[in-house]
Amino acid sequence: MASIFGKTSSGETVHCYRLYGKENAYVEFLDYGASIHAICVPDKNGVLCDVALGFSDISYYEKQDCYIGATVGRVCNRIENSTFTLNGKTYPLYANDGKNHLHGGKIGFDKKIWQAEEHDDSITFTYVSVDGEEGYPGTLTVSVTYTFDKNNKLTILHTATTNKDTLCALTNHCYFNLNGDSSTTILNHILTLYADSFTSADAESIPHGEIVPVTGTPMDFTTPTQIGKGIDSDYEPIRFGKGYDHNWILNNTDIVARAYSEKSGIQMDMTTTLPGVQFYSGNFLDGSLIGKNNVPVTNRSGFCLESQYFPNAINVDNFEKPLLKAGDVYKHQTTYQFSIKK
Ligand code: GLA
Numbered sequence: 547m548a549s550i551f552g553k554t555s556s557g558e559t560v561h562c563y564r565l566y567g568k569e570n571a572y573v574e575f576l577d578y579g580a581s582i583h584a585i586c587v588p589d590k591n592g593v594l595c596d597v598a599l600g601f602s603d604i605s606y607y608e609k610q611d612c613y614i615g616a617t618v619g620r621v622c623n624r625i626e627n628s629t630f631t632l633n634g635k636t637y638p639l640y641a642n643d644g645k646n647h648l649h650g651g652k653i654g655f656d657k658k659i660w661q662a663e664e665h666d667d668s669i670t671f672t673y674v675s676v677d678g679e680e681g682y683p684g685t686l687t688v689s690v691t692y693t694f695d696k697n698n699k700l701t702i703l704h705t706a707t708t709n710k711d712t713l714c715a716l717t718n719h720c721y722f723n724l725n726g727d728s729s730t731t732i733l734n735h736i737l738t739l740y741a742d743s744f745t746s747a748d749a750e751s752i753p754h755g756e757i758v759p760v761t762g763t764p765m766d767f768t769t770p771t772q773i774g775k776g777i778d779s780d781y782e783p784i785r786f787g788k789g790y791d792h793n794w795i796l797n798n799t800d801i802v803a804r805a806y807s808e809k810s811g812i813q814m815d816m817t818t819t820l821p822g823v824q825f826y827s828g829n830f831l832d833g834s835l836i837g838k839n840n841v842p843v844t845n846r847s848g849f850c851l852e853s854q855y856f857p858n859a860i861n862v863d864n865f866e867k868p869l870l871k872a873g874d875v876y877k878h879q880t881t882y883q884f885s886i887k888k
Pocket of ligand 1: 826850
């Protein structure tokens, strides 16, 4: 059932929707940005705690540029020099990250109000992005279906169709804090990424095709490793990213990532049908936004695991392209399973 969350500065009503899992666990979503607003799951003492960052006030969702909780598109992550060529035509895009295009442009999918449709165990949000919006060709009809099952598994299914060949690469930009306490950092979390390599990027976080093995570097999360261990190291990619903000190339495993907080006992397992994941350690959060319960959203108080095609893929020969042809259906699924570590 929907409740009214607030009104945007232009007077549009934003709704909040809730899905229940087991042991009273629930996830809340907003039609603004088709966002995840809260993920409340039991900790090791059975007490429900919120493991997702978000805001109580819609004005913060409107003004934030951290994409907290949001569905990101039409193309997530970066496109170098804000331009790409498709079927022989070059398309200029809005440069909102230096000279590069980030997370859909000036007004991305994260800032749109989506049409909601509630089902028994799921909610579908739909948005129609018209031909030429943010410079992209083709009218794209995009849907996100969220399911939260009786095992506390959150499933995100993205689908899209277009009337002209276009790019489509959607992700969800939820920031997790598995301590269940956003006044703490995520540096104590133990992370495993089932990824033997990552895409090296330049100082503007743009990959150009180079693939680097993680072995012997602070990017190695192939065994459970504390996030804080190497986050301030002098390794060039870490300096460039101001912490972790890179695309890991996923091994072909069922679970692609596992994160755990000893404090709460909560563990999160991730699966995805996409080839990469951006592990971002909340390096640009600066305390200027006030989150839920009046807690400022401070540096590294949340981390993201964004399933994705590799950043800048459209401009890099050896990367799989996020192309959606007219008549085809874009489809990818990502899941986050919450449990108490045994
Ligand atoms: C992604 C990017 C980061 C940053 C955040 C939003 O994770 O890779 O560099 O832009 O989104 O602040």
